[in-house]
Amino acid sequence: xxxxNIRLPIIGKITLTILLSVTVVGVxxxxxxxxKVGSSLSDSKKETIALANLxxxxxxxxxxxxxxxxADLVPTLPGVSAxxxxxxxxxxxxxxxxxxTNFNIGRNFLSIYLLDASGLTVLSTDPTxxxxxxxxxxxxxxxxxxxxxxxxxxxxxxxxxxxYFSNPITDSxxxxxxxxxxxxxxxxxxxxxxxxxxxxxxxxxLVNSDGIIINTNKEDALFKSLGVLSSDVxxxxxxxxxxxxxxxxxxxxxxAQKTVETMSPKPVVYEFYDDLDKNDELIQVNEIGDFxxxxxSEVNTRSVDSVVSGIVGVVILFIIVSISLGVxxxxxxxxxxxxxxxxxxxxxxxxxxxxxxxxxxxxxGDEMESLAGSIREMVVSxxxxxxxxxxxxxxxxxxxxxxxxxxxNNNIDLENTKRAVLNVMEDLSEEKDKMTIEKxxxxxxxxxxxxxxxxxxxxxxxxxxxxxxxxxxxLTEFESVGKYYSDVFKFRVEDxxxxxxxxxxxxxxxxxxxxSLRNHTVIVSKSGMVISVLDSAxxxxxxxGNVTGCVVVFRDNTKERELEKSKDDFMSVTSHQLRTPLGGxxxxxxxxxxxxxxxxxAEAKRVAxxxxxxxxxxxxxxxxxxxxxxxxxxxxxxxxxMVQLPEVIQDAAKELSFEASAKxxxxxxxxxxxxxxxxDPKRFREVTMNLVSNAVKYNKPGGKVEVVLKSVDxxxxxxxVDNGVGIPKNDMPKMxxxxxxxxxxxxxxxxxxxxxLYVVKKFVEGWGGKIDLVSNEGKGTSITIxxxxxxxxxx
Amino acid sequence: MDKQKTILVAEDDQLYASVYQxxxxxxxxxxxxxxxxxxxxKKTKELKPDLVLLDLIMxxxxxxxxxxxxxxxxxxxxxxxxxxxxxxxxxDIKRAKELGAEEYFVKASISIQDLVNKIRDYLK
Numbered sequence: 001x002x003x004x005n006i007r008l009p010i011i012g013k014i015t016l017t018i019l020l021s022v023t024v025v026g027v028x029x030x031x032x033x034x035x036k037v038g039s040s041l042s043d044s045k046k047e048t049i050a051l052a053n054l055x056x057x058x059x060x061x062x063x064x065x066x067x068x069x070x071a072d073l074v075p076t077l078p079g080v081s082a083x084x085x086x087x088x089x090x091x092x093x094x095x096x097x098x099x100x101t102n103f104n105i106g107r108n109f110l111s112i113y114l115l116d117a118s119g120l121t122v123l124s125t126d127p128t129x130x131x132x133x134x135x136x137x138x139x140x141x142x143x144x145x146x147x148x149x150x151x152x153x154x155x156x157x158x159x160x161x162x163x164y165f166s167n168p169i170t171d172s173x174x175x176x177x178x179x180x181x182x183x184x185x186x187x188x189x190x191x192x193x194x195x196x197x198x199x200x201x202x203x204x205x206l207v208n209s210d211g212i213i214i215n216t217n218k219e220d221a222l223f224k225s226l227g228v229l230s231s232d233v234x235x236x237x238x239x240x241x242x243x244x245x246x247x248x249x250x251x252x253x254x255x256a257q258k259t260v261e262t263m264s265p266k267p268v269v270y271e272f273y274d275d276l277d278k279n280d281e282l283i284q285v286n287e288i289g290d291f292x293x294x295x296x297s298e299v300n301t302r303s304v305d306s307v308v309s310g311i312v313g314v315v316i317l318f319i320i321v322s323i324s325l326g327v328x329x330x331x332x333x334x335x336x337x338x339x340x341x342x343x344x345x346x347x348x349x350x351x352x353x354x355x356x357x358x359x360x361x362x363x364x365g366d367e368m369e370s371l372a373g374s375i376r377e378m379v380v381s382x383x384x385x386x387x388x389x390x391x392x393x394x395x396x397x398x399x400x401x402x403x404x405x406x407x408x409n410n411n412i413d414l415e416n417t418k419r420a421v422l423n424v425m426e427d428l429s430e431e432k433d434k435m436t437i438e439k440x441x442x443x444x445x446x447x448x449x450x451x452x453x454x455x456x457x458x459x460x461x462x463x464x465x466x467x468x469x470x471x472x473x474x475l476t477e478f479e480s481v482g483k484y485y486s487d488v489f490k491f492r493v494e495d496x497x498x499x500x501x502x503x504x505x506x507x508x509x510x511x512x513x514x515x516s517l518r519n520h521t522v523i524v525s526k527s528g529m530v531i532s533v534l535d536s537a538x539x540x541x542x543x544x545g546n547v548t549g550c551v552v553v554f555r556d557n558t559k560e561r562e563l564e565k566s567k568d569d570f571m572s573v574t575s576h577q578l579r580t581p582l583g584g585x586x587x588x589x590x591x592x593x594x595x596x597x598x599x600x601x602a603e604a605k606r607v608a609x610x611x612x613x614x615x616x617x618x619x620x621x622x623x624x625x626x627x628x629x630x631x632x633x634x635x636x637x638x639x640x641x642m643v644q645l646p647e648v649i650q651d652a653a654k655e656l657s658f659e660a661s662a663k664x665x666x667x668x669x670x671x672x673x674x675x676x677x678x679x680d681p682k683r684f685r686e687v688t689m690n691l692v693s694n695a696v697k698y699n700k701p702g703g704k705v706e707v708v709l710k711s712v713d714x715x716x717x718x719x720x721v722d723n724g725v726g727i728p729k730n731d732m733p734k735m736x737x738x739x740x741x742x743x744x745x746x747x748x749x750x751x752x753x754x755x756x757l758y759v760v761k762k763f764v765e766g767w768g769g770k771i772d773l774v775s776n777e778g779k780g781t782s783i784t785i786x787x788x789x790x791x792x793x794x795x
Numbered sequence: 796m797d798k799q800k801t802i803l804v805a806e807d808d809q810l811y812a813s814v815y816q817x818x819x820x821x822x823x824x825x826x827x828x829x830x831x832x833x834x835x836x837k838k839t840k841e842l843k844p845d846l847v848l849l850d851l852i853m854x855x856x857x858x859x860x861x862x863x864x865x866x867x868x869x870x871x872x873x874x875x876x877x878x879x880x881x882x883x884x885x886x887d888i889k890r891a892k893e894l895g896a897e898e899y900f901v902k903a904s905i906s907i908q909d910l911v912n913k914i915r916d917y918l919k
Contacts, residue, residue, distance in 0.1 A: 572884065576852075579881035583903030584810035590907045591814065596821055619903045626883065 010341070011334050018327055026319045034312040041311075045299065046269060046282065052197040053267065053284045053297050059196070060206070061289030063189050064163065068150065068291070070107055071165030071182035077103060083123070084114060084169045084178040091122050092130055100125050110162050110183040114169070115140055117178060128157050134181075138240055139166035143179040150291055152186065152208045153242040161186055161214065190215045193295075202281075202299035209292035210237065211257045212248060218298070225250045226296065227257025251276070253296070259285045260294050274298075340368040344375065356383040451555040452533075455540070456485050458548055460505055472533070472556060474526030485552070494520035494561075497530060508537045508550045520561075523554070532561035567629070575626045582619050589615060624753040628738065631762050640792070643681045645716070646671040649707055652688040656696055664701040667692065672710035679767065679792050687763050690756040691720040691783055698748045698781070699724030716787045723780035724748075727773075735773060736761045744777070760785070767792050800918050801825040803844040805835035805861065806879070807853045814907065815848065822911055832856025836864055839871050845918055849896070851880040851887070859894060866895040875917055 008016070075081065083089050083096050100112045104125055113124030119135025134140050134156075142149035143166035154161045162183040169178040193204060199217050206215035210233055211226040223243060228250045237243060250257075252275060259268045268285045282299040340362045347360040356379060362372035446453055452469030456462055465473070465480045465488075473480065473489050480488045491501035504515045517535045524530055535554030539547045589612045591597050593605065600608060646669075653667050660667050688707075695705040699722055708719045727735060731742040739754040746752075757773075764771045769787035802824045806812045812828055819826045827842060829835035833855045839847060847865070851858035858878065866872045878896040880887065881903055888899045897917065900910065 572882075575883070576881050579883075579901070579903040580808065581810070583881055583901075584808070584814070586903060587811070587814045587818070587907040591818060594908070596818060623883075623904065 010338050011331060014334055015327060015331055018330055019323075022323045022326070026316075026323060029319065030312060030316050033315055037311050049201055049282060049284050049297060049299050050267060050269065052201060053286045053295060056193070056196045056204075056297075057286040057288045057295045059192055060189055060293070060295060061291065063192060064150075064184075064291050064293060065289060067109070067163055067165050067182060067184040070103075070109065071167055071180070072148070074100070074103070074112060074180040074182060075167050075169045080114070080180065081169055081171060081177075084116065085171050089122060092127065093123060096123055097125070108185070110158075110160065110185050112180070112182050115179040115181060117144065117176075119144075119179075122178075126158070132157060136240055137164070137166075138242075139164045139181060140179055142166065143168045143181075144176060146176055150293075151242070152214050152293070153240075154244060154246065155183070156241050156244055159245075163189070186215065193217075202297060205296040205298070207256075207260055207294040207296050209260060209263065209294075211260045212237075212243070213251075213296075221251060223248055225257065226260060227252065227254040229257075253283060256283055256285050256296050260296075263287070263292070337364070337366070337368070340364055340372065344368070344372060347372075348375065351379050351382070356386065451553050452489075453551065453553050454480070454485065454489065455551045456505060456509075456549055458509060460484050460486075460503075460509065460550075462488060463549065468556075469554075472523055472525060472531055472554075474529070489552075489554075490524040491517065491533075492522050492524055492530075494522050494532065497522065497524055504537055505550050505552065508539050509547055512539045512541075512547045514538045517554075531556050532558045534560075571626060571629045575622050578622045579619070582615060582622065585615050586612070586619065621753060624755045628755050628759065631759060639682070640678050640680045642676045643679050643684065644676050645674060645684065645709060645718075648681055648685050649688050649709060649718075652685055652692055653707065655689065656692055659693070660696045660705070663696060663699065663703075665696050665699045665703045665705060667696070668704065668706045670706060670708045672708075674709060674711045674716055675789065677716060677787070677789060677792060679787075683763050687760050687785070688718075690760050691785075694756055694783075695720050695722035695724065695781070697752070698722070698726075698745065711789060712786075714789045716789050717784060718786075719782060719784040721780065721782040726777040726779050726781055727775035728777050732773070732775065736771075799823065799825050800846070801827060801842060801844040802914070803827045803829060803835065803839055803842065803847045805829045805832065805847065805853065805858065806850045807831060808850070811850075811902065818907055818911065819914075824914075830854075832858065832861035835861050836871075839865060839874060840868065843871070844874065846914065847874055847876045849876050849878050851878060851882055851891070859890065862891065862894045862896060877914070877917070 077099050079096055079099060083093060096114075100123070104112055109125075111124055111126035111129060113121050113126065113129050115134060116122050119133045119137075119140045121129050121132050121134060124130045137151075137153070139149045139151055146168050148168065149164075149166045151164050152161065153164060163186055165182045165184065167180045168176045169180055171177050189206070193199075193206060193215055194217065196204070203218040203221075204216060205213045205218060205221060205226070207213050207226060211229065213221050213224050213226065216222055223246045225248050229237075229248070234248075237248070253272070255268075255270055255272065264285075265287050267287075270283055272281050272283050273279070274281045279300055284295075284297045284299075286295045286297075287293070288295055343360060343362060347358055350358040358379075360372050360376060362369050446466040449466065450468055452466065452472050454462055454465040454469045462480050462483055462485050465477055469489070470476060470480065475488050485505055486500075486503065491504075493499040493501060501517070501521055504517060507513075508515050515537045517533070517537075519534075521533055521535070522530050523533050533554045534557045535552060537550055537552040540549040540551055542548045589608060592600060592608050593612060649669060649671060653669060656667065692705060692707060699705065703722060703724050705720065705722045705724075708717075708721070710717050725744055725748055727742050728744055731740075734740045735742065736757050737754075738758050740758075741752055741754040761771050764785045764787070767787055769785055769792075772784045772786075773781070774783075775781040800823075802819060804812065804815045804819075804826055806815065806828070807830050812830075816826050816828065827838055827844060829838050831853045835847070835849065835853075836856070838844075849858045849862060853861075858880070862876060862878070865874065865876065872895075876896045878891045878899045879902050880891075880899070881901060883901045883904075891899050898913065900913075
């Protein structure tokens, strides 16, 4: 079904709709009303006419009945019958004449006369009639056969119209011997007609049984026939000389004619268009009594119609006026209500063309107002969007332009590259095969080595693990690859397996430097097994030297750890066991030497002193052994703090001042301005003590020791210089060895563990520093340590 | 004259115990001996000494446990304790100090005179 789009403003549409519907309703009403009114009016009019007709026929019938009644009496008048019987009757017999004339008094009939069997008038109240034969009359032919008869005719002698009543005259035996006739004047009849109500309604026609109009108030209708007469009737009228001298022409009331001819006793009403009068008429035909006389009334329905039209007209007018008023009001209201739409339309158009700052104000208190509000808000957001959009478009366009030019360039490169690639591809497939072989070889090697190996990428995600690593972690290659390394290899501290080892891989990836794990690191496997490990992590670099990943190698050093631990325990126990008696001996000897247990003789005191010295040496030895063992084990934990080195050195020097003065050696301190460093003060003191005490011990009386402290190039430098006995050239390489004493040492100092330099080197290197030893036998020794100012590695 | 100071010495080794008694006695202190941790606790609680010298390796109850209990008991927790032991590990020293010992001396590494001086310092 096609969609019909009618372009019409809202008002137009609504008005049209209203008009259409109202018109339909109005027309229907009008039709209905007019129909109803019309029919009821015409019904009532018909009723009125019928009633009037009825009444009038009744009245007329009364008048005619009077004549008939009288006529019936005539044959019964005294002497009449005998007169007629008398064959020798005297024409115009005076006695009978008198009788008839007397009878006529008050009745005023036009004439009363008697006819013999042949139709000859033998007696008449109107003498002009006497001697005439009226045998041609129907009233004679009917009555002579015994039928009383009535007709309306024009007298042949008198030329006067009248109503003729005839009756048969019978003798005593009942034989018909003559006819009595009474002629009544039509005037009274006509007069009643003229006065009737019918005349007010319309026209009437008094009609005889032939259909001939004998009385009417219609112009030019007198002595015409209702409709066309049959030729029989016409000729009969002629012969009967009923209307002599009158030319009877028909009107066109055919239906009425038929009704009359059929002598229907029931009133007939019909509608009829009168060509002569040129209007619609209502025709009513009533029989007057039993007489062959009819009343035909003719009412112009136009009068009825005009009344109806009049009413209908008024109704229509009323409807039109109210519709117009209504429509007018509706249009007004609509205009008012819809006027904002035009405003909104204009506003929207303005905004569409870019004018976002246009204003609109609608205060109608209805949906229009809220619509205006909503549209205003929409415009505001549109504005924002639009400007945002513009900006975005600008940016995007710029980006696009840049991208496009890149693309162009890339395209050219691509073409070249494509060609090169195709060449390379051929070579590659060869290489691939070679690589696969190589890869397999490496994998086999990796799988075979006993140490755990794993490789991570730049973000610490595992790329590969070998068999040993998997065994120690307890996770398969599949479970390991792609995860962050510390989720797979759980490095912990031996002393507290809940303490997670710091992320050393991250340090490697960041600094690109090799990292070794501290001692006593363990790995906790998936099953909770704790394995001691030693490891190192190294960066993997690409051809440009950028760190692309890290490889970690770690080995299960459980056995070594076990060994270490047992050595540890042995050392602890042994040293404790050794110290106990030594300590006891010391205190006892001290008491002896102090005189707390009685005075000793001088020699005994001297010897006791020697024993004491030896005891002290042994105690020192035990201490040194323990110390060295701890250092070896890495058990020495630094407790660093911000230290003012000059203070530490001064303190150490003070401690050694007694010994120095006893040996007649002078200690000089040249301490420059150095920043404080973050270091373990106890350890640094130990280092200083070792170095300075060496310088004092391995010296001659009057010797000098100088301690120099300065900072050079982000390095802290401390030198201890003496002009003592020096170190033989052959011993130099081994000076830092454990328990090593130079060959000339024992001359200066019988006590000496040979551990001093070993400890110093261990500490200094542990801090990330360097140690340097220069010496000349017999001249002196200089030892220099340098520590990185900012990067002391506190362990 | 100051009241005589009482020092409780917890030491199971006869060698040391006799030196303490001899020397400290000579220095004018009242020395009370306990041969194990249990006795040390008991006597400390009873006598409320001015100072306790506590050995670590003892039978029945070791020094650490005794020290812990001593410091937990409100009656005795204020009494100063000096730990005297031939154990010398850093962890032992740390532990003792954490438990509330004032000082830790390795017996073999300190002279008896130095010890006496230190004791006098603490009893001032």
